[in-house]
Amino acid sequence: MEAGAPLVDLSQALHLSTVTGGDDGTRPLVLREGCRAAVAGPSGAGKSTLLRALLGEVGSAEGPTFYGDLRIAVLRCGFLAHSEKHAPADFGDTAGLGRMMREAACPRPWSRLSSENRDLGPLAVVDVSAGSGVGPGTEGACAKGLLPSEEKVGAMLKLLGPFGTDSADTGVGHLGAMVRLAVGSVAVWEPDCLVLDDATESLPMELCDWLQEFISEHMLPKLKMLLVASRDRDLMDGLCTSVIDVARGRVTLLPCRYTKYLASKDHLRFHCFSLWQPGEIGLRATQATCAFASLVFRESLKARLSSGPQLHIVDAGTGTGVITLLIAQECTRAGLDPASLAAWGVDLDATAAAVSAQNFRASPWAERLGAECRAFEEWAWPTGDSGRRGVDEGGELAEGSRGGFRICVCNPPYGPSSVNLKPVSEEAQLSRRRSLEQDFMPVSNLCRTAKTLLCQELWVLWQADEDAPVVSAAAEAGWRLLQVFRLRRSLRRPTCFATAFRFTSAAGSAQAGEGDQAEESTILWFDDDGAPSQAWSDLVGSLYYWRLRLFRPEHYESAASA
Numbered sequence: 001m002e003a004g005a006p007l008v009d010l011s012q013a014l015h016l017s018t019v020t021g022g023d024d025g026t027r028p029l030v031l032r033e034g035c036r037a038a039v040a041g042p043s044g045a046g047k048s049t050l051l052r053a054l055l056g057e058v059g060s061a062e063g064p065t066f067y068g069d070l071r072i073a074v075l076r077c078g079f080l081a082h083s084e085k086h087a088p089a090d091f092g093d094t095a096g097l098g099r100m101m102r103e104a105a106c107p108r109p110w111s112r113l114s115s116e117n118r119d120l121g122p123l124a125v126v127d128v129s130a131g132s133g134v135g136p137g138t139e140g141a142c143a144k145g146l147l148p149s150e151e152k153v154g155a156m157l158k159l160l161g162p163f164g165t166d167s168a169d170t171g172v173g174h175l176g177a178m179v180r181l182a183v184g185s186v187a188v189w190e191p192d193c194l195v196l197d198d199a200t201e202s203l204p205m206e207l208c209d210w211l212q213e214f215i216s217e218h219m220l221p222k223l224k225m226l227l228v229a230s231r232d233r234d235l236m237d238g239l240c241t242s243v244i245d246v247a248r249g250r251v252t253l254l255p256c257r258y259t260k261y262l263a264s265k266d267h268l269r270f271h272c273f274s275l276w277q278p279g280e281i282g283l284r285a286t287q288a289t290c291a292f293a294s295l296v297f298r299e300s301l302k303a304r305l306s307s308g309p310q311l312h313i314v315d316a317g318t319g320t321g322v323i324t325l326l327i328a329q330e331c332t333r334a335g336l337d338p339a340s341l342a343a344w345g346v347d348l349d350a351t352a353a354a355v356s357a358q359n360f361r362a363s364p365w366a367e368r369l370g371a372e373c374r375a376f377e378e379w380a381w382p383t384g385d386s387g388r389r390g391v392d393e394g395g396e397l398a399e400g401s402r403g404g405f406r407i408c409v410c411n412p413p414y415g416p417s418s419v420n421l422k423p424v425s426e427e428a429q430l431s432r433r434r435s436l437e438q439d440f441m442p443v444s445n446l447c448r449t450a451k452t453l454l455c456q457e458l459w460v461l462w463q464a465d466e467d468a469p470v471v472s473a474a475a476e477a478g479w480r481l482l483q484v485f486r487l488r489r490s491l492r493r494p495t496c497f498a499t500a501f502r503f504t505s506a507a508g509s510a511q512a513g514e515g516d517q518a519e520e521s522t523i524l525w526f527d528d529d530g531a532p533s534q535a536w537s538d539l540v541g542s543l544y545y546w547r548l549r550l551f552r553p554e555h556y557e558s559a560a561s562a
Contacts, residue, residue, distance in 0.1 A: 005033050007193070007225055009065040010054055010251075029251050031225060038236035038258045039229040041246035043272050044364070047229040050246055051197050054227070055126065056110060057118045069129045070224070071107060073191035075183065077198035078122035080175075083182035091163040091177055101153045104185035123182055125189050148188050159218065160184045179207050183214060193225040200232045212238050233258060247274060268322075270543055272329045273363045276355060277320045283352060285322040288487055288498040289411055291523070291539040292461040293326035295485055295500050296409055300457055301327065302334060310404030311341050314453065316376040316412070317441050318345030321356030321369070323409050326543060328365040338368055345371045346379045348441070376441065377449050381406075408450035411461040412441050443469050447477035451505070457482075458503040470501055479503035481518040490526045 011028040031037070039047045052058045055074065086104040088096025107125040120126060148156075157163070160180040186194075194215070200208045212235050220226065220239065228240055236258035243254040243261040254261060261269075268275040268285055277283050301311060311331075315324045324343045331341055345356040353373035360369040372379065443460070450458045458479055462470050471481060483502040488495070523535045532541065 006030050006067045007033055007035070007070065008054065008067065010050070029253065031227075031253075033224045035242065036220075036223075036226045036240045037228070037242045037244045037253070038240035038261075039227055039244045039246060040236070040258065040261060040269070042270065042274060045246045047246050048197055050244070050251065051195055051227060051229055055118075055120055055195065056128075057120060066128050069127070070193055071189065071191045072126050072128065072193040072195060073105065073186040073189065074120055074122075074124045074126070074195045074197070075186060075199045076122040076196075077201040079182050079199065080178050082121060082123040083178055083185065086185075087178060087181065094157070097157055097163060097181065098150070098153045100181055101156060101185050101188050102147055104182065105189065107189055123186065125186055125191060153188060156184050156188045175204070176207055176210070179203065179211065180214075183211060187214075187219055190222060191219075192223065193227070194219060194223055196226075196228045196230060196235075198230055200230060200235055208232060208235065211235075215239060233262075270326065270329060272332060273325055273359075275320055275322055275325065276359055276362070277322075278355065283320050283355060285320055287525075287536075287540050288461060288463060289322055290326060290543050291487060291536075292409075292411065292459070292498075292500050293323045294330065294539040294543065295502075296323070296407075296459050297327050297330040297334075299483065299502065300407065300459070301331070301405075302336075304405050312381070312404050312406045313341070313343035314379070314381075314406075314408050314450075314455070315343065315345045316408060316410040316446055316450070317352075318347045318356045318371065319352050319411070321345045321359045321371065323411065324356075324369060325359060325363055325365075327409075328363070328369065329543070332364070338365060341365070341368050343369050344379075344382070345369070346376050347371070347373060348375050349373070377445055379449075379453075381453065405457075406453065406455045407457045407459065408446075408453065408455040409459045410441075410446055410450075411463075412443055412446055442473075444473040444476070447473045447479060447503075451477045451479065454505075456505050458505075460501045460503070461498060462501060463498045465495070467499065467501075470499075474501070474503050479505065484518050484520040486520070486522045488522060488524055490524055490530075491528065496522075 009028050009030045011030075039050060041047055049058060054064055055072065056064065083100070083104050086100045088100065090096065105123050105125045107127050108120075109127045110129075160183075163177060200211060203211070215226075216239060226239060227244075228236055230236055240258060241255075243256060243258055245252045245254055245261070266276060266278055268277060275285055277285060304311065313324060313327065315321065318324060324345050328338075328341060328343065332338060345353070345360070347353045347356065350373050353371050357371035360366060360371055363369065370382070446460070447458065458474065460470050460474075467484075474481065480503060481501065482504045483500075485500040485502075486496040487498040487500070489497060523539065524533050525536050527533050
């Protein structure tokens with residue numbers, strides 16, 4: 001088969017097509033020889049479903065169309081439990097290890113799979129042939145699949161080993177031995193294609209390193225196709241040269257590595273959604289903003305939602321809507337009822353309001369989120385159903401919603417008017433100025449309006465050096481300072497780059513903020529060795545679908561530049 005020849009057409013099995021190419025803007029999803037693709041997209045987008053469709057486990061009864069005989073190996077989360085069933089009691093039993101090599105993933109022809117249950121399991125090798133993979137009479141490549149010779153099995157065990165009576169004595173350990181034997185039991189059959197679906201989930205870092213190195217050195221040179229779906233960013237970067245983006249019912253094949261895909265200038269990929277942030281208007285979600293959303297959820301909202309009250313959020317100066325979306329995501333990931341949340345993003349700028357509205361509509365919480373274009377001082381809680389989107393009529397909270405918890409969150413502009421001039425259109429320049437210059441949303445107006453809206457808490461992310469503008473304005477409006485979170489790069493940098501303030505509503509005196517001692521915390525972004533800290537991982541790293549296994553300089557630079 002010549003280089004780049006088609007291997008499989010997934011369009012029929014998925015009923016999907018890519019968004020690029022072809023006269024009408026689409027073309028079939030055909031994977032070609034040499035494809036080494038990372039399957040990417042938000043949680044729940046359908047990455048595993050795409051891989052299962054490739055294997056004929058779900059989708060069309062005819063399955064995908066193959067253009068030649070192929071042997072496909074599958075390694076999924078849970079493969080260790082499967083391989084344990086075939087492992088010998090004694091790792092010094094060479095004959096037993098040989099049987100495991102032959103039996104744990106012995107190839108099956110697709111024609112013999114049950115039409116009622118086509119689940120291949122977490123560790124499998126399957127043979128397909130040209131045409132429909134599950135059609136009658138399809139014996140596939142198994143016809144040429146004699147049992148691997150003693151020499152081949154012995155060579156594989158030598159490559160994987162050493163193994164002994166006590167695997168701990170070899171420095172491998174029982175878990176390491178099982179991982180190596182499981183991988184070897186598919187590698188010994190010399191597959192044409194390898195499918196990894198969360199294969200490194202829950203594995204220790206050293207075993208993830210070993211798996212990546214083994215595949216790269218001993219399997220990849222012989223593979224015609226590799227597909228990887230994983231949260232392990234290093235595995236995707238190390239093995240894959242392209243990305244299959246799965247989002248909102250479309251599948252797109254992109255000719256770039258995974259890290260470049262994550263760094264797309266117009267999209268930021270989080271755990272449950274992708275954030276659209278058009279580059280030309282300068283709306284950007286910073287890591288400080290992400291940490292702020294995490295703090296709001298963890299410190300203020302999580303306990304309240306679990307106890308039942310409705311939560312009503314207003315995001316003043318919402319921009320892209322990222323704070324609201326991240327709070328909704330964390331509510332979902334915590335297992336809380338989405339119906340208990342209703343949120344509105346309010347922005348004076350029409351472009352920002354349109355961007356946030358688009359992001360809300362494309363999210364899993366479209367029916368619970370709304371965006372409005374107006375000055376925050378003019379906004380009021382929508383009347384009627386508190387969860388209804390797009391309501392322009394102002395008014396008090398609807399009857400039956402007054403028992404909920406009302407909170408205002410804001411990342412207000414803080415800069416002077418002279419630093420944000422850019423060679424862009426007047427409309428884009430105005431959007432930039434509204435998002436960055438403090439004259440467009442004075443902190444005093446924010447604090448007074450949040451108080452007028454009967455909010456019980458006010459959270460402010462302030463990215464300027466001085467606290468006084470925020471603390472004084474809040475005290476004058478009757479807010480009491482409850483918590484302060486200082487975000488710093490490292491111990492070597494004494495100044496913070498952002499501060500999150502949590503205020504609580506204080507009845508009575510306008511000077512309620514005076515004399516109260518707020519709880520203050522410092523959060524370091526990087527450890528002494530320059531690696532992202534555990535605090536960063538908890539507050540920011542956990543928001544993304546991917547996770548870092550190895551520290552590399554470009555990760556540090558990317559985080560620092562944010």
